Amino acid sequence: MKHKSAFDRRTFLKTLMGAAALSVAGQACAVEGRSWDDAFDVRVSAGGEQVASNQPVLSLATVAYTEMAIATYSNIVSQGGWGLVPTQQGPLQTGVKHPAVTALRERLFVSGDLARGVGVSQVFDSYVEGAVRRFQARHGLPVDGQVGDVTYRALNVSADMRLNQLHKNLERLNKVVAKTADEKRFVMVNVPSAQIEAVEKVMVVQRHTAVVGKIDRQTPILDSKIHEIILNPFWTVPKSIIRKDIIPLMRKEPNYLTDNNIHLFNNRGQEVLPQSVDWNTDEAVGLMFRQDPGKINAMSSTKINFHNRHAVYMHDTPQQGLFNNLMRFDSSGCIRVHNVRDLNLWILQNTAGWDRMSMEKVIYSRKNTPIAVKDPVPLHFVYISAWSTDDGVVQFRDDIYHMDGAPELAFGDIAR
Structure with a gap:
């Protein structure tokens, strides 16, 4: 080499x-x-x-x-x-x-x-x-x-x-690279490239295709640490999705919640029947929507948790076909991870009791299983749309969130 x-x-x-x-x-x-x-x-x-x-x-x-x-x-x-x-x-x-x-x-x-x-x-x-x-x-x-x-x-x-x-992105690079100087391993999500890097000893050991936030529901830029992985997670539906997506769907498809194993609960923890809700109002926004674990769960096998004020997380998805799209800006802000089980194992490498066989066995059981990460892994969501990792190899990506100052650099619409 x-x-x-x-x-x-x-x-x-x-x-x-x-x-x-x-x-x-x-x-x-x-x-x-x-x-x-x-x-x-x-x-x-x-x-x-x-x-x-x-x-x-x-x-x-x-x-x-x-x-x-x-x-x-x-x-x-x-x-x-x-x-x-x-x-x-x-x-x-x-x-x-x-x-x-x-x-x-x-x-x-x-x-x-x-x-x-x-x-x-x-x-x-x-x-x-x-x-x-x-x-x-x-x-x-x-x-x-x-x-x-x-x-x-x-x-x-x-x-x-x-x-x-390149100038604008060099400024961003300098700021975020300074944060990783003492990190022996970390995870990076680069929003414009919709890609994830697992980094160890200054080398990329895994890359994962991602799906990130839509232009009107952007993935935030943040720094945190991955402290928990949940296998077979329940999905608690964000209020923004309830308001923008589920309420309109229920007006057209009254069985949508039942067909997708989503249950409603009031603020006393009591289950509420979908038929008792007036879907022509915003009444449902005051309820908790929770989807059972399983293949059709929006997070499928995995939820990766890290503390942040935006209530976003990383997760698996039953919609694997989305990873084949050129423009992978389809989420409501959270990050969908391709081949997430490989990333799970890398994150849990220092957490006793977890190997491929044990993880697959739990996922197959459909039992909700939270796992505390023994050594929380630093995590960085970044916006780098131009960079170079070798002499003469300059990388550019679509400026999907219009942060680089020229509309010509954002051409996601033509690619859809």
């Missing part, structure tokens, strides 16, 4: 050869079979390099590499940035010959996704596909090697805006 010093400032001397993209006419894309000028080479070009890293987003090394990225992008801006890639009807993809591909190559040259040695051509060949895949991976997009609507949108964010985004 190739190792590089995070503090090697020689990178600041590097520059990328920038040039304005060619202005091209908006012609219809034409598939040319195999009669293109450039050889169709199945080897992976420089643009196909891996961009994943086991370096934590919250680390001094990431701060240093992000500073290097700012120097590189400052140089790109000083040389005029990059030109627009003209949008076409239908995606640009392997086998297409079109003038827009020339502009695409130039755009990918400037950002370092495509090596200049592969030449200039109107043909979308394997080198361009590899470069597009690298670009998509760096931007948290589906890595399909095709330039469709969302990839066009990301390509055509200006270099000035990306540089400003």
Whole structure:
């Protein structure tokens, strides 16, 4: 494995050869079979390099590499940035010959996704596909090697805006990394990337896809410690969900609560029948809604608790298909965790009596089981939408909560 010093400032001397993209006419894309000028080479070009890293987003090394990225992008801006890639009807993809591909190559040259040695051509060949895949991976997009609507949108964010985004996120990084300096292990939830990192000894040991809060029900930024895991949890429904979701549902589907094993209780702990509630009013908001443990429980197998004033938590979900979505901003503020049982075991590694077999046995029993974590694990919910974890690998994500100052950086709507 190739190792590089995070503090090697020689990178600041590097520059990328920038040039304005060619202005091209908006012609219809034409598939040319195999009669293109450039050889169709199945080897992976420089643009196909891996961009994943086991370096934590919250680390001094990431701060240093992000500073290097700012120097590189400052140089790109000083040389005029990059030109627009003209949008076409239908995606640009392997086998297409079109003038827009020339502009695409130039755009990918400037950002370092495509090596200049592969030449200039109107043909979308394997080198361009590899470069597009690298670009998509760096931007948290589906890595399909095709330039469709969302990839066009990301390509055509200006270099000035990306540089400003890096500056804003470096400020955030510096603040939160200082908090993790003495933590031997911690969990990070990065909201814009909807991703979780379990970090131990300055290395990412687990990554989990997440679902985070909607734009109108945002996941808060916070620091806490995970002190409890509940297997087969009861779900007490937040009042915001009762008001915004369940009351309207009950007006349309009177059996919704019964079908989903949700019971109502008054302030004396007495169960209330759904039929006795006037669902055309807000009367139900004064009741407690509690869902029994089980497969259809909103938290499924697990609830991960940590003290916070926002009443949010991390949890499993029966809706596993949500983790396949590009835009995973669908919760009411809490965090849904893919493969949560792996994270459970990592959190409980110093809590006696818990291994995979014992955990699975309890989950199978459907018995509500709270587990106190022997050594509470630090937890950080952060908003980092631009960073770098390696020389030349600069990561960007959709500014879903509009914190980076430019509407062009938030394009979640087009991706839905």
